[in-house]
Amino acid sequence: MSKKILALALCLLLAATCFAGCGDGSSSQDGGSSSQGGAASEASQAQGDASAAEGAIKIGGTGPLTGGAAIYGNAAKNGAQIAVDEINALGGLQFELRYEDDVHDPEKAVTAYNTLKDWGMQVFLGSVTSKPAVATSTEANSDHIFFLTPSASSTDVLGGVENPLTETVEIERKDNIFQMCFVDPNQGSASAQYIYDQKLGEKVAVIYKNDDVYSTGIYNSFAAKAQELEIEIVSTTTFTDDTSTDFSVQIADAKDNGADLVFLPMYYEAASMILIQADSVGYKPQWFGVDGMDGILTLDGFDTALAEGVMLLTPFNADSDDEATSKFVSTYKEQFGDVPNQFAADSYDCVWSIYNALKDEEVASDISASDLCDKLIAKFTSSDFSYDGLTGENMTWDETGAVSKSPKGMVIKEGAYVGMD
Amino acid sequence: MKRLIIRKKSRKNFLTYGIVVAAYVALMAVMAAGAMPSAIQGLLVPMCAYIIAAVSLNLTVGVLGELSLGHAGFMSVGAFTGCTAAMALANSGMPSWGRMAAAVVVGSLLAAAAGALVGVPVLRLQGDYLAIVTLAFGEIIKTVVTNLYIGIDPQGLHFGFLKPDIGLGKGGKMIVNGPNGISGIEKISTLTAGFLIILLCLVVIFNLVDSRSGRAIMALRDNRIAAESVGINATKYKLMAFVLSAAMAGAAGALYALSQNTVTASKFDFNTSILILVFVVLGGLGNMLGSIVAATVLYILPETWLRQFSDYRMLIYAVVLIGMMLVTNSQKVRTLLGKLLPQKKTKEKEGQGDA
Structure with missing residues (x-):
């Protein structure tokens, strides 16, 4: 009996490893490029080490560098690395960057954060994805280490946001936590406003992922704003992690209710499945996405023709003629062989904004994380501090920790993002 | 002869207790000296939880001889009910250890109820049905908790399913928030509590195994027909x-x-169940000390030492798993170990008799 159990258990383990292998398949192409990137960043890390001898401020970050969401973590890491290299080349204030893998899991993210703390991290770039960031922001708050996340957009990361149902603040505002990206509710209501202003659709359908903080956060605020603007939502359907491969029911529901615009507040993997399956049943509404849609064009094996005409709100446009953006894009392509997405741009902006906040101050490189945190909070919340970056101009922060900047509408034309305005 | 075996067995049990207590004392000493890196310090309490889960699964798989593939489902029940209890008591003025104990008691009672619910119909059957049903149970729990909303306001607890609007009044607080799970948890479990629960579980398991009921359970594992023919009530003991x-x-x-700061239902999925099963299988079926060691090593390793390999971390972890499987099952290695440690030899034989 025990042998049988052993055999069965080992079979299951083997099967589970196979599944894990499949899951990683989508990012394997990404893995290839990241190992390339790894070589580049090792080279730059060597630089970093050299400068560390003179004393550099240690910046840490956690993100999914392996696993299903690896595309985001690696993009953020690479973007931050470019910024650090540029800043170190200027002389003066020096930075040293280290990213740790959190596999998009809050538990692992806390360990990654603790590892960085042991390394002597002075400024924390937070976690790249929302769920882990909720955990690491609480830790960083109790340790008083400055936290500026490039892309974790949930309100739970910042805390201090009132739940409209109970009129109570459920998670206290964590005073040293700041975001570079839009907070989820802003994205949802901005999308609804955009659809209303541009008269993009008469009947709207929404498909969202109800076991995901990011997706439900955007959906809730979108639905509230849509009600206020009297946008007609004819179909609302959901999916979860386990059902994110078959969307026939959701698409049929949207189609049967005559929706001419479908809002997809989700990450790009699921969105790509929806586009493929809608195409196979000949359903061609206007698709509208959010910043998680960014990355769909570089997805392995995805026919970009299917994404033709998809609209999305994102703060970053890699095709922009803007000098800073084109320089960043060409450096990124050269070092990592990819077109950077919004995550890379956001983390690039994070590092530069921290540099801007510190450049006029007298900062010794061995300053304690807590003292540096006080300085940075004072600077970021002060009314005369603003930052112009790749993802927006005149970005400012207030005590709530949320950034104020305006989203850009993008539309996919011939396999590339084009600004809508 | 029989007495000799019993004495050896209890010696092994005391060895297990001793190792656990020594580990606790050593950890506390290192922490008091301030020499513990925070990366490891943060892993210790979850490590205790995984050890308890591994030991408990070993009771099902190693002693009872049934396969459970949904053990994370029971953990999920305990996590969400226990956490709800702790958060509901947050303003009661109870000390944190009291709330923690209350959470553990509530969590284990409700998980036991869930276990009875699954076990009563399924354990009457023969064969691998328990594996299939527990697998389904784990998935059902995950889906249920994903859609569950629990809140508290001055009127008391409110429950809701599928919809977040559960009629919380002003000043209310959402505890379980559907797909977002529980966030803003006050971290009140301590290493001491973790070790106490490990010891308690070991005491219960060792005494059960050495009791009349335990012998009945093992008889059922080894030969159900023979056990039933001497009048053992199979369903009851299982x-x-x-x-x-x-x-x-x-x-x-x-x-x-x-x-943890935040827990979601998706944390307790099939992969977690399998992870715990891996701890049990690699530690040795029926071998509690083995489960403890395997859970410790396999939980701590990928998060600390293997981090230096960055992108290749999980690849190396897989190699370590395969290596451990080969080593622990290889007769050559066992005989070699037996020659090196003559004392070990007798234990090894006894361990085989156990499994």
Whole structure:
């Protein structure tokens, strides 16, 4: 009996490893490029080490560098690395960057954060994805280490946001936590406003992922704003992690209710499945996405023709003629062989904004994380501090920790993002 | 001769207790000296939770001889009910250890109830049905908790399913928030509590195994027909071991949840169940000390030492797993170990008799 159990258990383990292998398949192409990137960043890390001898401020970050969401973590890491290299080349204030893998899991993210703390991290770039960031922001708050996340957009990361149902603040505002990206509710209501202003659709359908903080956060605020603007939502359907491969029911529901615009507040993997399956049943509404849609064009094996005409709100446009953006894009392509997405741009902006906040101050490189945190909070919340970056101009922060900047509408034309305005 | 075996067995049990207590003392000493890196310090309480889960699964798989593939489901029940209890008591003025204990008790009771629910119909059957049903149970729990909303306001607890609007009044607080799970948990579980629960579980398991009921359970594992022919009530004894195992998994879940900032239902998925099963299989079926060591090593390793390999971390982890499987099952290595440690030899034989 025990042998049988052993055999069965080992079979299951083997099967589970196979599944894990499949899951990683989508990012394997990404893995290839990241190992390339790894070589580049090792080279730059060597630089970093050299400068560390003179004393550099240690910046840490956690993100999914392996696993299903690896595309985001690696993009953020690479973007931050470019910024650090540029800043170190200027002389003066020096930075040293280290990213740790959190596999998009809050538990692992806390360990990654603790590892960085042991390394002597002075400024924390937070976690790249929302769920882990909720955990690491609480830790960083109790340790008083400055936290500026490039892309974790949930309100739970910042805390201090009132739940409209109970009129109570459920998670206290964590005073040293700041975001570079839009907070989820802003994205949802901005999308609804955009659809209303541009008269993009008469009947709207929404498909969202109800076991995901990011997706439900955007959906809730979108639905509230849509009600206020009297946008007609004819179909609302959901999916979860386990059902994110078959969307026939959701698409049929949207189609049967005559929706001419479908809002997809989700990450790009699921969105790509929806586009493929809608195409196979000949359903061609206007698709509208959010910043998680960014990355769909570089997805392995995805026919970009299917994404033709998809609209999305994102703060970053890699095709922009803007000098800073084109320089960043060409450096990124050269070092990592990819077109950077919004995550890379956001983390690039994070590092530069921290540099801007510190450049006029007298900062010794061995300053304690807590003292540096006080300085940075004072600077970021002060009314005369603003930052112009790749993802927006005149970005400012207030005590709530949320950034104020305006989203850009993008539309996919011939396999590339084009600004809508 | 029989007495000799019993004495050896109890010697092994005391060795297990001794190692656990020594580990606790050593850890506390290192922490008091301030020499513990924070990366490891943060892993200790979850590690205790995984050890408890592994030991409890070993009771089902190693002692009872049934396969459970949904042990994370019982942890999930314990985590969410225990955490709800702890958060509901937050303003009661109870000290944090009291709330923690209450959470563990509530978590293990409800997990035991879930275990009974699954066990009563399924353990009457023969064959691998328990594996299939527990697998389904784990998935069902995950889906249910994903859609569950629990809040508290001055009027008391409110429950809701599928919709977040559960009629919370002003000043209310959402505890379980559907797909977002529980966030803003006060981290009240401590290493001491973790070790106490481990010891308690070991005492319960060792005494059960050495008791009349335990011998009945093992007789059922080894030969059901023979056991039933001498009048052992198969369902009763199987249920006893299985419900106990579920209760311990619930305690592990509550301990785990109270050591994290945020817990979601998706944390307790099939992969977690398999992870715990891997701890049990690699540690040796029926071997509690083995489960403890395997859970410790396999939980701590990928998060600390293997981090230096960055992108290749999980690849190396897989190699370590395969290596451990080969080593622990190879007769050559066993004989070699037996020659090196003559004392070990007798234990090894006894261990085989156990499994």
